[in-house]
Amino acid sequence: MDIHISKLSKSYFSEGRRIEALFDVNLAIPANEIFTLLGPSGCGKTTLLRSIVGLEIPDEGEIRIGDEIVFSKDKGILVPPEKRGLSMVFQSYAIWPHMNVFDNVAYPLQTQKKPKEEIRDRVKKTLHFVQLGGFENRPATKLSGGQQQRVALARALVAEPKVILFDEPLSNLDAKLREETRKELREFLTKLRITAVYVTHDRIEALSLSDTVAVMKDGRIVEIGTPKKIYFDSDRSFVADFIGRANLVEGSISRVGINHTIVDTSLGPIVCRKKKDVSPGDAVVVCIRPEFIHVKEKAGGEGPNLFSGRIDSLIFVGDAYEGEIRVGDTELIVRVEPTLDVKQGDTVALSFDPNHCSILLK
Amino acid sequence: MQRKSTPLTFGLIVIVGLLTVCPVVMLILGSFSQGLGSFGTFTLDKYIQSYTDPAFAEIIVNTIIFTLGSAVVATLLALFLAYLNTRTNIPFKFLFRIISIIPMMIPHILFAVSWLLLLNPSNGLINLFLKDVFNLSSSPFNIYTLPGMILVEGLLDLPIAYLILAPALASFDVSMEESSKVCGASNLRTLFMVTLPILRPAILASITLVIVRSLASFAVPSVIGMPGRIYVLATHIYRIIATGFATDYGMAAAVGMSALASSTILIYLYRYLTAEGDKYVTISSRGYRPAVIDLKKAKYPFFVIVAVLSFILIVLPVLVLLYTSMVPYSMVPSARAFSMMSLRNWTEVLGDPISILSVKNSMFLGIVGATLGVILSIFVCYAIVKVRTAASGILESLSFLSFSFPGIVIGVGFMWLFVRTPLYATIWALLIGYIATYLPYGIRPLTSAFVQIHAHLEESSKVCGAGTLYTLRRIIIPLLIPGIVSAWILMATMFVRELTLSVVLSRPGTEVLAVQVLRFAEDGLWGRLSALGIIMILISTTLVIIASLTGAKFTKIQTVGGDEPH
Structure with a gap:
């Protein structure tokens, strides 16, 4: 089921200051996709999620889930959370400590007053699906973090909701478990073909789980796109910087060619991927990801975007070196192959493919 | 909402x-x-009257000795028990949990009475027993003294001191002790040079709280102190309002103000100490299991001490009361005593x-x-x-x-x-x-x-x-x-x-x-x-x-x- 949000605003007062948690948010979340709201803490992503589920009441705007308007300021509609037929996985899991696993998962069905046999069968099936078969009578608090997370997921899935919402569900797990659970979650959600709205501040989670990512900042949606589009072809320097390690070099458009656009920067002219709607003289930022900067021991070779610089620092991190290379007055972060025979202080040659140099608006 | x-x-x-x-x-x-009936005009008479009483100085001295003494007894015992429980391999650790919850079961006044029945000089059971066995002409113990009051009050406040000290010891970062040992210090030296100084805020907090409690305590001063004519602030106030012909609630209020003021100041001190304590006692988030010291052969003597303490705190008062309720007058348990038992x-x-x-x-x-x-x-x-x-x-x-x-x-x-x-x-x-x-x-x-x-x-x-x-x-x-x-x-x-x-x-x-x-x-x-x-x-x-x-x-x-x- 799709979700349409229009002109949603919400502000509150904290310590005498007015904070705009959401500002004129317009969003269409397509059905049966994993849609992620990504942004730094305090950007309003959780407020948006809680507004969809009904735990926060926005000041302005409208929220439509499928054909039903669940909130509308103008029409005076406010459907309470228990009537919206959604489900949610909380950051703290919100597992009820006084119930066992079965009662926790059965709860949404019990509120619907389903027959006991049906509840038993569906809980069993769901627990089996999240690989917790046979855990019914365990006290919920005696489970590990990963298992509690799956109980929360089972509880969210058991009533076959129209939409499932996730509020940073992996942030309480340790790094290794987080990685495993992320893969599992992706698998579960792909199998179910369900509309999922996922809130996170973790860019790897957002990129690996989502069909669509919306990046938020200061209560506003900054950019929406597929993970690849967001990563490689963002329009905004905030997004490019937030989504991954990036060299952001300021400059101005010098020439708009047929296939490429050339930008004058402190490094010299950089040939970039073609950007529409810019004209010579515009101030822009060139984004070059460290993994796309090729480092060679000796200068030479042909093609665009050849530079030379001095290695300021070089740190071995296992699968590569992380290096800082000074070109003129500009420091670039680069990834150097671990097999390359270079050391700090060496002068090396750099090159980068114009297709991996994107132009961002400031 | x-x-x-x-x-x-x-x-x-x-x-x-x-x-x-x-x-x-x-x-x-x-x-x-x-006066109690009507406030009358504003007057400082009651303050002058109560604080210039020549007997008042002695009451203050008694109160200070009683409260401080009880605090030291309770805290030392609690420290000893908490250390044994959290840091050694002493057997039967469940006893420690019982010691920390008994105050719910035995009312203070009954605890005080049972000790009085054991140790009073005229017919205390222990005194009678010792006189019989060793043919003494006078009783070896007299509970109607400041040390007697301090002993009983200290035992009563032991659970409170324990509840403050045990968590502090349990959350103690052992690596600080370990580094002392690595530096060549013995267990005992580590205890006195590292462990106790780091626990100082918790120890001071325990002493402060026990002082507040014993300042408010009435059971022990009334049951044990008053017959021995040892008055502290609480019993002094009681004497003013409940005995004699001229009860004077104005004077009681004037005396009470000093108890209220000291108690309030001490509670603030306690709060300050427990807030400071968080800074001092390093509570590690990594869930250290504190290193357990092997008591080896000393295990059993130490356990006997704990068992005797639990017996004194829990079983003995009830037994003494039960026994006394059945016999016609105070006598050492004997065949004759049991034959005279009745309801x-x-x-x-x-x-x-x-x-x-x-x-x-x-x-x-x-x-x-x-x-x-x-x-x-x-x-x-x-x-x-x-x-x-x-x-x-x-x-x-x-x-x-x-x-x-x-x-x-x-x-x-x-x-x-x-x-x-x-x-x-x-x-x-x-x-x-x-x-x-x-x-x-x-x-x-x-x-x-x-x-x-x-x-x-x-x-x-x-x-x-x-x-x-x-x-x-x-x-x-x-x-x-x-x-x-x-x-x-x-x-x-x-x-x-x-x-x-x-x-x-x-x-x-x-x-x-x-x-x-x-x-x-x-x-x-x-x-x-x-x-x-x-x-x-x-x-x-x-x-x-x-x-x-x-x-x-x-x-x-x-x-x-x-x-x-x-």
Whole structure:
């Protein structure tokens, strides 16, 4: 089921200051996709999620889930959370400590007053699906973090909701478990073909789980796109910087060619991927990801975007070196192959493919 | 929600303020007044009269020695026990948990009486026994002395000191000790050079709190101190208002002000120390298991010490009371003593209309008082934890205020208040006084229960499709029940045994158990006292058991909800 949000605003007062948690948010979340709201803490992503589920009441705007308007300021509609037929996985899991696993998962069905046999069968099936078969009578608090997370997921899935919402569900797990659970979650959600709205501040989670990512900042949606589009072809320097390690070099458009656009920067002219709607003289930022900067021991070779610089620092991190290379007055972060025979202080040659140099608006 | 609840917070501030601030205001007013009946003109007479009394200096000295002595005894014993429990491989560790909860079971006045029955110079059982065995002409022990009072009060306050010190020792970062050992220091040297200095804030906090408790203590000073003519502040106030022909509540208020002031200052010191303690004692987040020291062969002697302490604290008082309630007069247990045993003391107590009235009154106060107290505590905790406006802070400070009030002093304050109302000399006066004074005992367990109910637990229920009532029934109430039960048990047991406030407020017709026990003690009727004491312990224990069972049953019904698969 799709979700349409229009002109949603919400502000509150904290310590005498007015904070705009959401500002004129317009969003269409397509059905049966994993849609992620990504942004730094305090950007309003959780407020948006809680507004969809009904735990926060926005000041302005409208929220439509499928054909039903669940909130509308103008029409005076406010459907309470228990009537919206959604489900949610909380950051703290919100597992009820006084119930066992079965009662926790059965709860949404019990509120619907389903027959006991049906509840038993569906809980069993769901627990089996999240690989917790046979855990019914365990006290919920005696489970590990990963298992509690799956109980929360089972509880969210058991009533076959129209939409499932996730509020940073992996942030309480340790790094290794987080990685495993992320893969599992992706698998579960792909199998179910369900509309999922996922809130996170973790860019790897957002990129690996989502069909669509919306990046938020200061209560506003900054950019929406597929993970690849967001990563490689963002329009905004905030997004490019937030989504991954990036060299952001300021400059101005010098020439708009047929296939490429050339930008004058402190490094010299950089040939970039073609950007529409810019004209010579515009101030822009060139984004070059460290993994796309090729480092060679000796200068030479042909093609665009050849530079030379001095290695300021070089740190071995296992699968590569992380290096800082000074070109003129500009420091670039680069990834150097671990097999390359270079050391700090060496002068090396750099090159980068114009297709991996994107132009961002400031 | 926020807007709706603000009147609630303000309403509670008014109620709790009336309960806790009113008696203090009346105490202050009273201390500057001419008499209980009418305030009269402002006067400093009572202060001049009480503080220039030549006997007053001795009372202050006694009070200082008594409170400090008890604090040192309780803290040293608690430190020893806490160290053994958390840091050594001593066997039968469950004993330590029992030691930390017994104060709920045995009322202080009975504990004091049982020691008096053992160690008094004329017919104390231990004295009689030693005189027989060693053919002594005089008794080796005399409990009617400051050391006697300090010993008994120290043992009574041991659990409080233990509850402060044990968590501090358990959360201690062992690597600090380990680094001392790596530097070449022995176990003993490490203990004195590293462990104890780091624990200093916790030790000082324990000493401060025990001083506050023993300053407020009335059982030991009245039962053991007064017969030996050793007066401390609490018994001095009692002497002013309850003995002799000219009772003077103005003077009692003036003397009480110094006890109230010292107690309040000490509580602030205690709060400061426990706040500092967090900085000092490094609580590691990595869940260290503190390194356990192998006591080797010393294990058993140490265990014997702990076992003897538990025996002294728990079993001995009850045994002494039970024995005394059966024999006609004090005698060492012997074949003759057992042959003379009868239920005469019991039938006398059960036939005594005042004793029966005191049983009824105390049970009423325990059951109704605890229920009303818990209901008030639930609202207060809800306002403090869940509503959380700026006013909640005021409410929180107000509701913990009475923690620093010595019972007898606040009793005098209530007297000044109630004498002006129709509540004077009714059971309701006691009820209100009890709830006001013991409100922190209801609020503490309920606060932690409310804190445990994270907002997500309620929200999650709503998202699952449950309405407000369903959420209340399935989620909130079951999660609150353990807190409600412990608050009720704490308040009910406190009320059944209440002494310090009652000696001031109890009038003919509103006698309560502890006051009746005190009367028997003053008259030397040890047999009847013991019988009534055992009844008192039985009532407390029964209330604890019923409350726990009800709580367990209720939680179970709510949890399973009849939907569990079989």
